[in-house]
Amino acid sequence: MSESARPTFEPKVVAAVIAAGIVAFGLFLVLAAYAGDTGSSRDGRAHALSSSGIGFKGIVRLIELSGGQTRLVRNAGDFEGEDLLVIAAEPDTSAEAIEEVVRLRGGRATLIVLPKWGVVPDRDKRGWVRGVGTLPDGLVSEILGKDRRLKVTQSQAKSRTARGRDFLAGVQAPLPRIVQTVSGYDVTPLLVGAPGEIVLARLGDAPLYLLADPDLLNNQGLKEPARAKAALAILTELNATDARAVAFDLTVNGFGRHPNALQLAFEPPFLPLTLALVLAAILGGLHGAFRFGPAAEEPRAIAFGKTALVENSAGLLKIARREHRAGDAYAQLIREAAAHESGAHLALRDTELDAYLDRLSPPGEPRFSALAAAARQAGDRAGLVAAARALFQWKKDLIK
Structure with missing residues (x-):
């Protein structure tokens, strides 16, 4: 009696390949749904996800390590919270985009951080940048819009330390060698170096603040312990008394969450429906793979009787x-x-x-x-x- 021929593929191998394919397809759908929401920390830009010298990932981590809480805002619907919102403007950020965020905030505490440095990617180290000097004064001023009538200036710092005023009294922050300051109409100085060097100011009567020099918050600035301590103190004082965290806006940096029909399948209230469909598909596959009961005989084409x-x-x-x-x-x-x-x-x-x-x-x-x-x-x-x-x-x- 001859030995029966073995199958070309082992059933366990086939089952493993099918299972791996299903899992890979599911992960592909999840990544496709949320691909637009994942920002890169190595793009060399100035936002809360960036680990480059001009980025602000360091202050986010510093707040968390100090026992505080942070939020990364990707949706305009999250602007209504009482938490201080930090807007990290970039050279290509439009005044209209900033004004829209300020309007949606509705008089809640908001801090606008201006850009200062012109950079190019470092070819030797991914995610690093090389400075090519400060940005033109006029370019930075245009980010705020002409209606605010503000002027931004870069110059050699005349004082090594900026001191707080008003509710920031007692706060001292070391200044960089080249300091960027702001002046203009309806500006209330809150952090000042030498006379006329306004580094941080309140615009108007609302809790809308402007940090002219980003080196007080960005990654390269926080390498000095005294400046890191001052950064925490500034954000704490600018925040509302009933706030629970410091929020960092990502919408003006292009990382806002846009409506996506595929995301609805992985979020409430449609998540249970998705899980039910997946379970039904699994049961259908098992029903096709394993027979329940004897096979039904095909009826005769011409019946008896x-x-x-x-x-x-x-x-x-x-x-x-x-x-x-x-x-x-x-x-x-x-x-x-x-x-x-x-x-x-x-x-x-x-x-x-x-x-x-x-x-x-x-x-x-x-x-x-x-x-x-x-x-x-x-x-x-x-x-x-x-x-x-x-x-x-x-x-x-x-x-x-």
């Missing part, structure tokens, strides 16, 4: 379009049945039997011979059906 024979014969007549030719046979069938039911003499045949059945017909009703003739002479299916019904009714009335 008299009923099947009659149906097949009727089908042949229908295909040949000769249904109306069956009237004579049906009339003979009714004749034999009526003769048997009425006890007719066995010697009666054809015309004699028809005459006998005519005498048995109820008075005023059609005679059997007339009904049988109508069945024989039917020219179509409708005529045959009408004649057959009349014969059947005649037989019912006869045997009552």
Whole structure:
């Protein structure tokens, strides 16, 4: 007896490949849904996700390591919280984008951090940048818009330390060698170096603040412990008394969350529906892979029994379009049945039997011979059906 041939692929290997494919496809869908929400920390830009020298990932981590809480805002619907919102402007940030965020804040504490340095990517180290000097004064001023009538200036620092005023009294922050300051209409100084060197100011009467020099908060500035301590103190004082965290806006940096139909499948209230569909798909796959009970036999094309024979014969007549030719046979069938039911003499045949059945017909009703003739002479299916019904009714009335 020869040994049975082994299958080409082991069932366990096939099952593992299918399972891996399903998991990979699910992960692909999740990544496709949230790909736009993942910002890079190595793009060399100035935002809260960036680990470059001009980025602000360091202050986010510093707040968290100090026991505080932070939020990264990607959705305009999250602007309504009481937490201080830090907007990190970049050279290509428009004044309209900043004003829209300020409008949505509705008078809540907001800090705008201006850009200062022009940089290019470092070819040797991914995520690093090389400074090419400060940005032009006019370019930085345009980020704030012409309506605010503010002027931004870069110059050699005349003082090594900036001191706080008003509710920031007592705060001291070391200044960089080249300091960027702001001046203009309706500006309240909050952090000042030498006379006229306004580093941090409040704009108008609302809690809208402007940090002219980003080196007080960015990654390269926090390498000095005194400046890192001052950064925490500034953010704490600028925050509202009932705030729970410091929020960092990412929408003006292009990392806002946009409506995505695929994300709805992985978020409430549609997440349970997605899980139910996944479970149904798994059960369907198991049902296809494993048989429940014996296999159902395929039914015969032509069934056994008299009923099947009659149906097949009727089908042949229908295909040949000769249904109306069956009237004579049906009339003979009714004749034999009526003769048997009425006890007719066995010697009666054809015309004699028809005459006998005519005498048995109820008075005023059609005679059997007339009904049988109508069945024989039917020219179509409708005529045959009408004649057959009349014969059947005649037989019912006869045997009552």
